[in-house]
Amino acid sequence: MRIGLPQEIKNHEYRVGLTPASVRELTHAGHSVLVQSGAGAAIGLSDEQYLAAGATLAADAAEVFAKSEMIVKVKEPQPQECAMLRPGQILYTYLHLAPDPEQTEALIRSGAICIAYETITGPGGGLPLLAPMSEVAGRMAVQAGAAHLEKSKGGMGVLLGGVPGVPAGHCVILGAGVVGTHALQMAVGLGARVTVLDKNIDRLRQLDLVFGNRIHTVYSNVQSVEEAVLDADLVIGGVLIPGAAAPKLVTRTLVGRMKKGAVLVDVAIDQGGCFETSHATTHAEPTFMVDGVVHYCVANMPGAVARTSTFALNNATIAHALTLANKGWKQALKDNAHLKNGLNVAEGKVTYEAVAQALGRAYVGADTLL
Ligand SMILES: NC(=O)C1=CN([C@@H]2O[C@H](COP(=O)(O)OP(=O)(O)OC[C@H]3O[C@@H](n4cnc5c(N)ncnc54)[C@H](O)[C@@H]3O)[C@@H](O)[C@H]2O)C=CC1
């Protein structure tokens, strides 16, 4: 198969869909890989390394899209990228369609086969192609939150870990999944007072066993979220209902009652966000204020640590990329129900139920297309 690797074009996005080692896996299996010149340069992955892995170079993204049967990316395609997709071409990347009607419409129009990393499931449960970036974003959420508690960044001037004689700050984590767990590790490490909320009691049990009385686990409901958020200095939002728009756990009214200078980090913003006051921001301008509360809502947090993130992402994505290239999309999806769960849009139809529901679109089961 002819596989294409364009450079990412989202704001401050330096990750790349294939490392030279991943390219080598594909060329070793007899596939050809066309890499946009400079695609990995920002994170030290040179054209020479890609050439040594067996790739050929393209001058620009237009050439990559025109000549490839499968495009491997990181972030959801931007409008100019959607316009370059064509019927039958495979797009393998993050999509996050539920909160994004424009992108969904563009992918439907393209006729392309759009496989979303974030809805591919794993034999052991969970979302193995989302997990590595959730690990990164969860850890970063505490760094970003702690930094924005500083006065110069709009925060209340609290040191999250406190000092002897002065209590630590209170970090509240909504969602005890991958983001939540990695945020929790960092917050505990910094010495913050940590409360984590989830509806999944088994997750809370597991965390309680590991962290004991260094954290507080709380069942998530309207009352407990309200109590925790009102007492918080930093709130990290990491809830997810796979493929669907994030539930709005924190209302505008509740934000208005929070401590002035508290910080919200809405990691779930790529699925629309779990705070009613959130809207997506970029690394160039990561925050905005609502009622004296700092909102950090960057939709591609791992892009800031792009080198670490690129390697972590490739570890999780390359196996399915290779299968798609070896078998073609129909056979690969027929053979693997977990990969089939990644199909969000194909041949002009929405093939993921939660996306169809969120956007009021007709849903067509993937099986009918295979
Ligand atoms: N902004 C960014 O750069 C990034 C964003 N993300 C996003 O972070 C979000 C979380 O991802 P993961 O941690 O991997 O998901 P996950 O599936 O591992 O965890 C989500 C957790 O939310 C819990 N949950 C659902 N409804 C809840 C409620 N009402 N109250 C409390 N908990 C609730 C679930 O039980 C689950 O434990 C996703 O939207 C993901 O796309 C992930 C990576 C980067």
Ligand SMILES: CC(=O)C(=O)O
């Ligand atoms: C998961 C995601 O949206 C990201 O890594 O940017």
Ligand SMILES: [Mg+2]
């Ligand atoms: Mg988007």
